[in-house]
Amino acid sequence: MPRAVRERQMLDAAVSTFGQRGYRAASMDEIAELAGVSKPLVYLYLNSKEDLFTACIRREAKALTEAVRAGVRPGLPADRQLWEGLRAFFTHTAENPDGWAVLHLQARTHGEPFAAEVTAMREELVVFVTQLIVVAAREAHRDPSLPEREVAGLAEALVGAAESLAAWANATPGVSAKQAAATLMNFAWAGLGDLMEGRPWSPPVAEGQTE
Amino acid sequence: MPRAVRERQMLDAAVSTFGQRGYRAASMDEIAELAGVSKPLVYLYLNSKEDLFTACIRREAKALTEAVRAGVRPGLPADRQLWEGLRAFFTHTAENPDGWAVLHLQARTHGEPFAAEVTAMREELVVFVTQLIVVAAREAHRDPSLPEREVAGLAEALVGAAESLAAWANATPGVSAKQAAATLMNFAWAGLGDLMEGRPWSPPVAEGQTE
Numbered sequence: 001m002p003r004a005v006r007e008r009q010m011l012d013a014a015v016s017t018f019g020q021r022g023y024r025a026a027s028m029d030e031i032a033e034l035a036g037v038s039k040p041l042v043y044l045y046l047n048s049k050e051d052l053f054t055a056c057i058r059r060e061a062k063a064l065t066e067a068v069r070a071g072v073r074p075g076l077p078a079d080r081q082l083w084e085g086l087r088a089f090f091t092h093t094a095e096n097p098d099g100w101a102v103l104h105l106q107a108r109t110h111g112e113p114f115a116a117e118v119t120a121m122r123e124e125l126v127v128f129v130t131q132l133i134v135v136a137a138r139e140a141h142r143d144p145s146l147p148e149r150e151v152a153g154l155a156e157a158l159v160g161a162a163e164s165l166a167a168w169a170n171a172t173p174g175v176s177a178k179q180a181a182a183t184l185m186n187f188a189w190a191g192l193g194d195l196m197e198g199r200p201w202s203p204p205v206a207e208g209q210t211e
Numbered sequence: 212m213p214r215a216v217r218e219r220q221m222l223d224a225a226v227s228t229f230g231q232r233g234y235r236a237a238s239m240d241e242i243a244e245l246a247g248v249s250k251p252l253v254y255l256y257l258n259s260k261e262d263l264f265t266a267c268i269r270r271e272a273k274a275l276t277e278a279v280r281a282g283v284r285p286g287l288p289a290d291r292q293l294w295e296g297l298r299a300f301f302t303h304t305a306e307n308p309d310g311w312a313v314l315h316l317q318a319r320t321h322g323e324p325f326a327a328e329v330t331a332m333r334e335e336l337v338v339f340v341t342q343l344i345v346v347a348a349r350e351a352h353r354d355p356s357l358p359e360r361e362v363a364g365l366a367e368a369l370v371g372a373a374e375s376l377a378a379w380a381n382a383t384p385g386v387s388a389k390q391a392a393a394t395l396m397n398f399a400w401a402g403l404g405d406l407m408e409g410r411p412w413s414p415p416v417a418e419g420q421t422e
Binding site for chain 1: 233234235258290300314321322323325326344347351360361363364365367368369370371372373374375376378379380383385386390391394395397398400401402403404405406408409
């Protein structure tokens with residue numbers, strides 16, 4: 001079996017174990033058993049529990065940011081791009097709950113340098129959202145009246161809201177990725193005020209995406 | 212000197228040290244020195260570094276939730292209550308950056324049971340925001356069309372956005388508590404869509420609060 005395939009099996013097993021049992025409680029024995037390999041082979045390939053955890057964080061962070069970028073079709077109006085980005089984000093976190101638990105909970109609760117890996121991913125998402133907001137402002141010809149700092153704050157707020165909602169959606173039975181994305185779209189785009197007045201932002205029908 | 216006063220001095224010193232240097236890097240020696248007491252006295256009063264850290268988290272969590280509750284005058288319209296709550300939240304986190312660093316970063320990055328203490332505080336804030344949204348929905352006579360689950364999601368989003376913005380505001384020179392609160396109010400109430408159309412939510416003038 002090629003090394004790349006074996007390594008992927010080990011990382012799959014490690015993400016499941018770290019995500020479900022937590023970084024401290026997870027043992028290299030159970031990760032090796034779940035991956036169907038010997039423990040010395042895990043150490044040979046990934047060096048240590050710390051390095052294995054770091055490799056998990058990097059892989060899951062890359063997969064999440066790539067899913068969000070791939071989900072957004074450039075050229076659409078900004079609200080459609082935001083909707084597609086949110087759909088991609090919540091679909092990915094719902095389909096990879098162990099990966100999201102590693103990124104959102106485990107990587108942040110076991111000190112540096114793990115937390116720094118997640119911070120880097122987060123900054124990439126903030127930059128991505130910032131660009132979306134700048135494009136939206138340009139479309140609405142509001143460029144001069146929406147200062148850079150306000151845009152940066154809005155992007156931070158949106159990313160924080162998405163992180164919080166993804167954790168809640170994964171912990172709450174019956175909340176679908178589409179529902180979570182629609183909730184945040186209402187919150188972020190139409191705003192609570194408009195929502196209260198019965199003017200929610202509505203997802204486009206027949207957009208060619210699956211439920 | 213009464214025990215309560217000494218203990219408060221120790222906790223003040225511990226919050227500063229944990230917040231600025233991090234839980235792992237902070238030493239009991241420097242906490243004792245900053246508090247102006249002997250190290251054995253710190254151990255006598257607070258038992259261990261873990262117990263001291265837990266006491267810091269509990270005190271700062273209590274202070275933050277009390278500040279938010281005290282900042283909101285019941286009986287006002289929901290958007291005013293939300294604005295006052297956000298003002299109180301961002302004012303408190305700006306005035307207590309070490310306390311906020313302990314809650315938002317340190318308590319979450321050093322495993323259980325510290326993370327559980329912050330989760331409890333967070334749930335209290337979510338319940339508080341949920342009530343505000345329910346009241347707003349009732350004011351707008353939208354009760355039947357705003358399902359409980361949607362309200363819960365909006366509250367999670369708002370709390371996540373506030374946490375994210377507070378960390379950003381404290382790390383970004385020149386961002387005031389009022390600016391951070393206004394950014395989130397725009398985001399949460401008027402919504403990005405309205406903001407782009409030049410219809411931001413505006414804070415009331417002459418509301419009797421200081422800048």
